[in-house]
Amino acid sequence: MPGERLTRQDRREIAAGLRDGQTYAAIARRLGRPTSTITREVMRNGGPADYHADRAHQAGKRVVRRRTTAKPAAPSPDGAGLAGRDPRTVENATAHITELFIQSGLQQMAARVLAALLTTDSGSLTSADLVRRLNVSPAAISKAVGLLEAMGIIHRRRDPRSRAERYVIGD
Known part of the structure; x- marks a missing residue:
């Protein structure tokens, strides 16, 4: 599951963990996610005192951003290129x-x-x-x-x- 987006159920478990007074690390272990993912999720969506799973899920749907990869430059004449290869x-x-x-x-x-x-x-x-x-x-x-x-x-x-x-x- 690491690397995938948080689901609505994940966010509900985060909210439940916060209500129960669990640490970010404990919530992350339960979900099988990095602690940093949980920390960013909570801080982006109201902080520990104002985190709401459904609201966070709606916000997460709107903020879908993709990293773009830079296209490699054309082969250079100094031999650093891709001579004869696709x-x-x-x-x-x-x-x-x-x-x-x-x-x-x-x-x-x-x-x-x-x-x-x-x-x-x-x-x-x-x-x-x-x-x-x-x-x-x-x-x-x-x-x-x-x-x-x-x-x-x-x-x-x-x-x-x-x-x-x-x-x-x-x-």
């Missing part, structure tokens, strides 16, 4: 790999960077390549690269031709 297949594989990394506990941006490095033809990408390919800010790339470097998953290599730093997956 871009849609590569995009699907990259999305699947990213999801697997996220499910294993890796932060979302670090997972996206690692998946991009795994699916590139050249085996390495510069920060600028990653910014274009993932359609994110250089700061987001920098933070993700720092995390992956600290974990020993990737490392920097100086490109002698362009003097740019390239990120490569470690051995």
Whole structure:
């Protein structure tokens, strides 16, 4: 059930738990949900003193938002692209790999960077390549690269031709 939307019955159990004076963690365990999900649900819908399950369910139906995934940029001429491969297949594989990394506990941006490095033809990408390919800010790339470097998953290599730093997956 984690990852799915809260049902009306879930919300009724949250309301009952709040009335009984249970903690968010106890309610979350009973529902098999993360504590943060219960906390956000209650705080979004009136707080512990004013939470009403039916009203919260109606509000939850109105606020359905979907995260959109940035489309990968066109292959770059420096070898970071997808030479000869079907871009849609590569995009699907990259999305699947990213999801697997996220499910294993890796932060979302670090997972996206690692998946991009795994699916590139050249085996390495510069920060600028990653910014274009993932359609994110250089700061987001920098933070993700720092995390992956600290974990020993990737490392920097100086490109002698362009003097740019390239990120490569470690051995």
